[in-house]
Amino acid sequence: MKKVLLLAPMSSVHERFNKVNINILKDLQCEIHIAANFEHGTNETIQHNLRYKKQIEYQGIVVHQMPFQRSSLIKNLAVIKICRELFKKEKFDMIHAHTETGGLITRIAMSSNSTTKYVFTPHGMSFYKGSSLKSWMLYYPIEKWICDKMVAVMAMNQEELEVLKKWNKNNERYIHGIGFDxxxxxxxxxxxxxxxxxxxxxxxxxxxxxxxxxxxxxxxxxxxxxxxxxxxxxxxxxxxxxxxxxxxxxxxxxxxxxxxxxxxxxxxxxxxxxxxxxxxxxxxxxxxxxxxxxxxxxxxxxxxxxxxxxxxxxxxxxxxxxxxxxxxxxxxxxxxxxxxxxxxxxxxxxxxxxxxxxxxxxxxxxxxxxxxxxxxxxx
Incomplete structure (x- = not known):
């Protein structure tokens, strides 16, 4: 049985964007793990997240609570060690990281001698046509570095697909979004x-x-x-x-x-x-x-x-x-x-x-x- 980790900073990403991915992995009879922060936000939000956590655990999915922080790279540096230890311990066959933060933390935590195959979905890169020179100078090299070691990078729009083709034609993929219901x-x-x-x-x-x-x-x-x-x-x-x-x-x-x-x-x-x-x-x-x-x-x-x-x-x-x-x-x-x-x-x-x-x-x-x-x- 293949072991797969879906990783995103916030649990809401899994709840909103990973439903189709989870169903596919179930059909492929994989052991599914999910990593995210289920304990971030208002009391109402946390209670909702914990209900979602129980729901997916009931489905047999292994959940890993991670202290990710929203929109703060510095605060998220502490998660790198936790991710590295998790990756080493579980020896996942595939890790699918979501969002720029999730992709960056995953990329840093990668082991150089691991056999794990890494997949990345940006959900909107931080540089884009019309964005500032600062965003291009800062985020373009970061995103390129993240994508470089991925076996597949899933673009959901044509602009990002064209960028990925310039970077690495071997790992660019196009899908029509998250699987909207x-x-x-x-x-x-x-x-x-x-x-x-x-x-x-x-x-x-x-x-x-x-x-x-x-x-x-x-x-x-x-x-x-x-x-x-x-x-x-x-x-x-x-x-x-x-x-x-x-x-x-x-x-x-x-x-x-x-x-x-x-x-x-x-x-x-x-x-x-x-x-x-x-x-x-x-x-x-x-x-x-x-x-x-x-x-x-x-x-x-x-x-x-x-x-x-x-x-x-x-x-x-x-x-x-x-x-x-x-x-x-x-x-x-x-x-x-x-x-x-x-x-x-x-x-x-x-x-x-x-x-x-x-x-x-x-x-x-x-x-x-x-x-x-x-x-x-x-x-």
Whole structure:
């Protein structure tokens, strides 16, 4: 029986992104191990993570609690020794590391004489077209160094695939994302009136939805400033996510007298329901790998106005399922949002396009792609 470790800093990565990988490894009759921090975050988050830990342990998966820290390389240096000892003790046949932090820690902890085969999924490299010179000078060599010793690196967008081809044509692979559960979204039944009332949204309002952490990258500020330019009556904006910019964004809303029209819903576990009560999805992020939130919106049949960046352009063709704008272009976002607010037939046409196009990113498609890669490595 082959022994495989799936490693990521936070348990949420496994819960959200590794479902298909776990199912494949089960079908291949592998002994599955998972390493992550299940004890990081708020009390509510930790309790949820521990429930997930029990759930996967019940499935026979071996869990390793690791003291990873979010977004802090210095604090994560202590994990290197723990990983090195775990790798040496268990002698895994394959280790699949996720995210830049997971990949870097794994790369440092590798043994030079190990027979373990290493796989890496970046989930969005930190350098990208349009990013700063500093990010290219810092992250480009780090990511290249990480990828150099991997037997396979899984790209989820074409921009990263082209970079990997330049680095090492022997280990680059392309998969259509994480294996998105399209049916889970499309089969979700929700009472629109009840859900809107729960969130404080009037029944007859036009609702624009965004999903993502309240941080600089997700760029909710651009959407808020764009909405300030739109004079449509009964327009509401719902933001699902939490983060350190909440007070800052609330101040912007106050400056435009939009506080009664913009709802900060916090972190939600009912996104599959919320996407069905919106009329349009807005997403102004500066960089992504392949954004799950956009896929959720597509699966729910929402037209989309989003930033013209890596990941988004893999999911959406401008003018087909929605519109693409430069990330910080407030006027462009305002123009496209305003256009779709008043063009119902155009929204319906874009909805049909998204419902069709999302199928290529489904878990069934990604299962086949990833299964082939795992078999090549393990068998």
């Amino acid at each position: 399209v049916n889970a979204i499309q089969k979700t039944i929700v009472n629109k009136n009840v859900k809107r009332a729960e969130l404080g949204i009037p029944q007859e309002s036009f609702l624009i939805l965004s999903i993502g952490e309240l941080n600089e990258n997700k760029n909710h500020e651009t959407i808020i400033r764009a909405l300030a330019k739109i004079k449509a009556p009964n327009l509401y904006y719902l933001i699902c996510g939490e983060g350190h910019l909440k007070s800052y964004l609330e101040d912007i809303c106050n400056s435009y007298n939009l506080s009664n029209k913009i709802i900060f819903a916090g972190y939600r576990r009912d996104i599959s329901e919320i996407v069905h009560i919106a009329d349009l999805f807005a997403f102004a992020s500066y960089h992504e790998g392949l954004p799950v939130s956009v896929m959720e919106a597509m699966a729910a049949g929402l037209p989309i106005v989003c930033s013209k960046i890596r990941g988004n352009i893999d999911l959406l063709e401008d003018g087909k399922g929605g519109y693409l704008c430069k990330p910080g272009d407030v006027d462009s976002f305002a123009e496209k949002l305003n256009l779709l607010i008043y063009k119902e037939e155009q929204r319906k046409k874009m909805a049909r396009t998204n419902l069709e196009n999302i199928q290529k990113f489904s878990k069934d498609v990604v299962y086949v792609e990833t299964n082939q890669i795992y078999r090549e490595i393990l068998m």
